[in-house]
Structures are given as C-alpha cells and as structure tokens.
Amino acid sequence: MLWDWGYALEILPVLGQAAIITIEATLLGFAMAAVLGLVFAILRMLGPAVAWPVSMLIELVRSTPLLIQIFFLYFVLPKFGVTLDAFTAGVLALGLHYATYCAEVYRAGLENIPRGQWEASIALNLSLYTTFKDIILPQAIPPVVPPLGNYLVALFKETPLLSAIAVLELMQTAKILGSETFRYVEPITLVGALFLAMSLVSAALIRQVERALGRRFVR
Amino acid sequence: MTLDRATPMVKFAGVTKRYGRLTVIDGLDFAIAHGEKVALIGPSGSGKTTVLRMLMTLERIDGGVIWVEGEPLTHVERGGRLVPADARHLRRVRGKIGMVFQHFNLFPHMTALKNCMEAPMTVLGLPKHQAAERAAELLDMVGLAGKKNHYPSQLSGGQQQRVAIARALAMRPKVMLFDEVTSALDPELVGEVLNVIRKLGAEHDLTMLMVTHQMGFAKEFADRIAFFHRGKIEEEGKPEEFFGNPKNERTRQFLRAVLDAV
Numbered sequence: 001m002l003w004d005w006g007y008a009l010e011i012l013p014v015l016g017q018a019a020i021i022t023i024e025a026t027l028l029g030f031a032m033a034a035v036l037g038l039v040f041a042i043l044r045m046l047g048p049a050v051a052w053p054v055s056m057l058i059e060l061v062r063s064t065p066l067l068i069q070i071f072f073l074y075f076v077l078p079k080f081g082v083t084l085d086a087f088t089a090g091v092l093a094l095g096l097h098y099a100t101y102c103a104e105v106y107r108a109g110l111e112n113i114p115r116g117q118w119e120a121s122i123a124l125n126l127s128l129y130t131t132f133k134d135i136i137l138p139q140a141i142p143p144v145v146p147p148l149g150n151y152l153v154a155l156f157k158e159t160p161l162l163s164a165i166a167v168l169e170l171m172q173t174a175k176i177l178g179s180e181t182f183r184y185v186e187p188i189t190l191v192g193a194l195f196l197a198m199s200l201v202s203a204a205l206i207r208q209v210e211r212a213l214g215r216r217f218v219r
Numbered sequence: 220m221t222l223d224r225a226t227p228m229v230k231f232a233g234v235t236k237r238y239g240r241l242t243v244i245d246g247l248d249f250a251i252a253h254g255e256k257v258a259l260i261g262p263s264g265s266g267k268t269t270v271l272r273m274l275m276t277l278e279r280i281d282g283g284v285i286w287v288e289g290e291p292l293t294h295v296e297r298g299g300r301l302v303p304a305d306a307r308h309l310r311r312v313r314g315k316i317g318m319v320f321q322h323f324n325l326f327p328h329m330t331a332l333k334n335c336m337e338a339p340m341t342v343l344g345l346p347k348h349q350a351a352e353r354a355a356e357l358l359d360m361v362g363l364a365g366k367k368n369h370y371p372s373q374l375s376g377g378q379q380q381r382v383a384i385a386r387a388l389a390m391r392p393k394v395m396l397f398d399e400v401t402s403a404l405d406p407e408l409v410g411e412v413l414n415v416i417r418k419l420g421a422e423h424d425l426t427m428l429m430v431t432h433q434m435g436f437a438k439e440f441a442d443r444i445a446f447f448h449r450g451k452i453e454e455e456g457k458p459e460e461f462f463g464n465p466k467n468e469r470t471r472q473f474l475r476a477v478l479d480a481v
C-alpha cells in the first residue's frame with residue numbers, strides 16, 4: 001500500500017513540532033527583512049556617500065543564491081571568529097536576503113510620496129527624523145503592505161533551505177523520518193500539506209491587515 | 220546687531236539662482252520691511268516662485284546672500300567672512316518663515332487639527348493640550364472651527380487651503396509666503412481664502428510676500444507691487460502708481476494681457 005495512515009498519524013506530532021520551528025524562522029527572518037529593508041531604503045535616500053555602499057551590498061546579496069548565503073553565515077563566519085548556531089545563521093541569512101527585496105518595495109513606496117509633502121515638512125521646520133516618522137512613513141508603508149506580504153509568503157516557502165545546515169524545520173525533520181523508516185511518501189506529503197495550509201492561512205491574514213490599514217485612511 | 224523697524228525683515232542681496240545653464244534669478248536686490256505686504260506679479264516662468272522657495276530654503280542659491288532680520292539666512296559669519304550655512308543654521312533661521320503652497324500640501328493622513336499640531340509639538344516642544352488649543356484657535360480664526368476632525372480629503376479646496384494657512388501660522392512665523400494660493404481653487408472658493416489673508420493682514424504684524432495673479436486683490440491688499448520679468452524686478456511701486464501709471468513697457472503689456480483675460 002502506498003499510503004499508511006497509521007504511520008502518518010504517528011509522525012504528525014513530530015512534524016507539528018518542526019512546523020513551529022519553520023514558523024519561528026519565518027517570523028524572525030521576516031521581521032528582520034522588514035526592518036532592515038526599511039533601513040536600506042532610507043539610507044539610499046541620504047545622499048550618494050551612504051547610498052553607494054548600501055546599493056553595493058544589496059546588489060551582492062541579490063546576485064548570489066540564498067543557499068550560499070546560508071552556508072556562508074554558518075560555515076565561513078566562524079573562520080572570522082563569529083560562530084552562530086544553525087537556527088540563528090539561517091534566520092539572519094533569510095532576513096538579509098529578503099531585506100534587499102523589501103528595500104526595493106519600500107523604495108517604490110517612498111518615491112510615491114509627492115514632493116510637496118517633503119517641502120511642507122521643511123517649511124514647518126520638522127526635523128528629518130520627524131519628517132520620516134510622522135509624515136513620510138505613515139503614508140509610504142500602508143500601500144506597500146501587499147507586496148511585503150508576498151515576500152513574507154515567499155520567505156516562508158524558502159525555509160526548507162535551512163535543512164541544508166540541519167535546522168530541524170519541517171523539511172529536515174521529514175528527511176530524518178524518511179531515512180529512519182525508508183518511507184518518504186507520508187513525511188514529504190504531510191510537509192507539503194502543512195506548507196499549503198500555512199500559506200493559505202497567512203495569505204488570509206495579510207488580506208486582513210491590508211483591509212485594516214485601508215480603513216485607517218479616509219481618502 | 221541692533222534690530223529696529225529700519226532693518227529690513229528680508230533682504231535679497233545680489234541673489235542668483237541657476238538651473239543648469241539657465242539663470243532664473245539674476246542678481247536680485249530686494250528688501251522687504253517689517254510688516255510690509257508685497258505682491259509679486261509677472262509672467263509665468265519669470266522666477267516668482269523661485270524667490271519664495273529660496274527664502275523658504277527649499278532651493279539653494281548660487282550667488283549672493285539672503286538676510287532675515289539683519290542676520291544672514293543662507294550664510295554664517297566665520298572669521299569676518301560669510302560662508303554657506305549648514306543645516307542647523309538654516310533650520311534655526313527659517314523658523315521665522317512660514318509658507319503656503321499652491322497645492323496646499325496638507326498631510327492627508329492627519330485631521331485638520333493634527334495638521335496644525337504636528338510642528339508645534341515636535342519642533343517647538345509644545346505639550347499636546349497646548350498645541351491642540353493653539354491649533355483650535357487658528358482653525359477658528361480661518362473659519363473652520365467645525366472641521367477640526369476632518370481629514371483633508373473631506374474638505375473643499377478652499378477649506379484645505381485655509382487649514383494650510385492655519386498650519387503655517389501655528390509656528391508663529393514673522394514672515395508668511397503665499398505662492399499662488401488661490402490658483403488651484405474653483406473660482407467660487409477664491410474669496411474665502413483671500414478673506415482669511417485680509418484678516419491676517421489686518422490683525423497681525425506679519426510681513427507677507429505673495430505671488431498672485433489676482434490683480435484686484437494685489438492692488439487693494441499690498442503695500443507694494445513688484446513686477447518680475449526674466450528673473451529680475453522690472454518695475455515696482457505702490458499699487459496706485461504701479462497700476463495707475465506703469466512706466467515700463469513690459470509692465471504695460473503684462474497688465475494689458477492679464478486685465479484682458481478677466
């Protein structure tokens with residue numbers, strides 16, 4: 001028989017544990033991507049001396065595979081005296097990688113703010129910090145929540161790459177289960193199903209957030 | 220430096236502004252006295268907006284010095300010489316200046332009241348209740364007491380522009396700049412904004428510099444008219460003599476054109 005329900009039920013709790021690791025890696029990685037991406041986007045607006053090195057870093061990160069970045073943080077950084085556990089290295093790599101994509105999204109949002117908003121801020125003598133915090137970002141961020149949400153789901157679907165450095169997330173756990181029992185059908189199928197379920201749930205959540213943000217603006 | 224009513228509130232001394240190879244303001248010498256109301260008129264592209272924007276520090280200047288109350292705005296004195304000012308100096312001196320824009324530039328995510336509270340709280344450090352009180356008074360003054368909690372999108376153009384005036388006044392500027400503040404309005408809304416400006420002129424000791432195409436208003440309201448042509452003041456004078464007996468041929472042409480258009 002191809003599918004063994006008894007075995008499937010037996011491994012479900014183990015996979016449930018692994019799913020929690022996957023979710024943790026996703027949320028932490030995305031939190032980092034969202035914050036760092038915004039920092040990148042703002043730094044790139046502060047004149048060429050700052051923008052240039054930031055753009056170089058972004059280009060470097062985008063032009064190399066995420067898997068290599070994960071390996072780099074986990075296996076190469078220790079040679080420079082920075083040792084990270086697998087989970088931390090994986091989260092940092094995800095966060096940095098997606099920060100470069102989020103930066104582009106924020107940039108589009110920032111560029112959409114009319115020049116008059118900046119000029120009114122100067123005329124009112126607001127500091128640069130206040131201008132960003134109170135005037136620009138509250139207008140620039142809500143419209144970019146949908147594309148940011150897409151990157152959240154994309155990042156989530158790339159967490160199986162962390163199995164390459166043996167983080168016990170869903171994929172790695174399924175591989176271990178399979179190699180112990182020589183049955184791969186149930187673990188891999190269940191992992192796929194869990195990813196599908198979580199993707200659908202998060203897509204629904206993102207739509208909720210969008211709607212809540214939409215309500216804040218009476219336009 | 221002694222400050223008295225004789226020191227000009229604003230002085231442009233040999234100010235030049237270029238965009239690339241195009242010189243848009245050409246060695247402008249122009250002084251505005253305390254409390255004086257000056258209307259800038261002239262054809263489109265003659266540099267009127269640029270004059271206001273340079274004073275608001277929205278544009279860097281390429282030559283000359285702008286003075287505010289006897290103090291250099293664009294420069295600082297160092298070792299007896301004037302060197303270009305840094306951001307801190309610009310910020311301090313431009314606190315004396317407020318500006319109202321043609322397209323209002325209100326903050327769309329804030330109510331009318333919040334629009335008027337933001338700068339007093341974050342720049343002047345006013346406590347919230349005090350900022351709210353000042354904002355409410357000013358909205359009342361511009362006739363919008365009932366619209367405090369409306370967002371800009373819920374207001375007409377004339378109402379938005381009046382909020383913008385209140386917002387600028389909340390910073391207690393000494394100089395107010397108005398750049399074609401009624402040009403984006405439907406004709407029936409122009410009057411309510413001009414009335415607010417009249418009231419300001421009558422009740423406050425404000426120095427005002429306004430770019431306008433409303434010749435009737437300029438004639439009635441301004442102490443002095445300055446006619447710009449190609450980045451220079453071609454002719455200036457008191458409204459009666461300027462409109463009654465323009466000396467310059469270009470002024471006469473311009474006045475004929477705008478008066479015909481009405």
Ligand SMILES: Nc1ncnc2c1ncn2[C@@H]1O[C@H](COP(=O)(O)OP(=O)(O)O)[C@@H](O)[C@H]1O
Nearest residue numbers: 238243261262263264265266267268269270447
């Ligand atoms: N940012 C800019 N870049 C290039 N040219 C500009 C810019 N802003 C204004 N100009 C030019 O400067 C001249 C004066 O413009 P402006 O001060 O807006 O005139 P006005 O307000 O009298 O219509 C015009 O020729 C205009 O095209």
Ligand SMILES: [Mg+2]
Nearest residue numbers: 267268399430
């Ligand atoms: Mg103009």
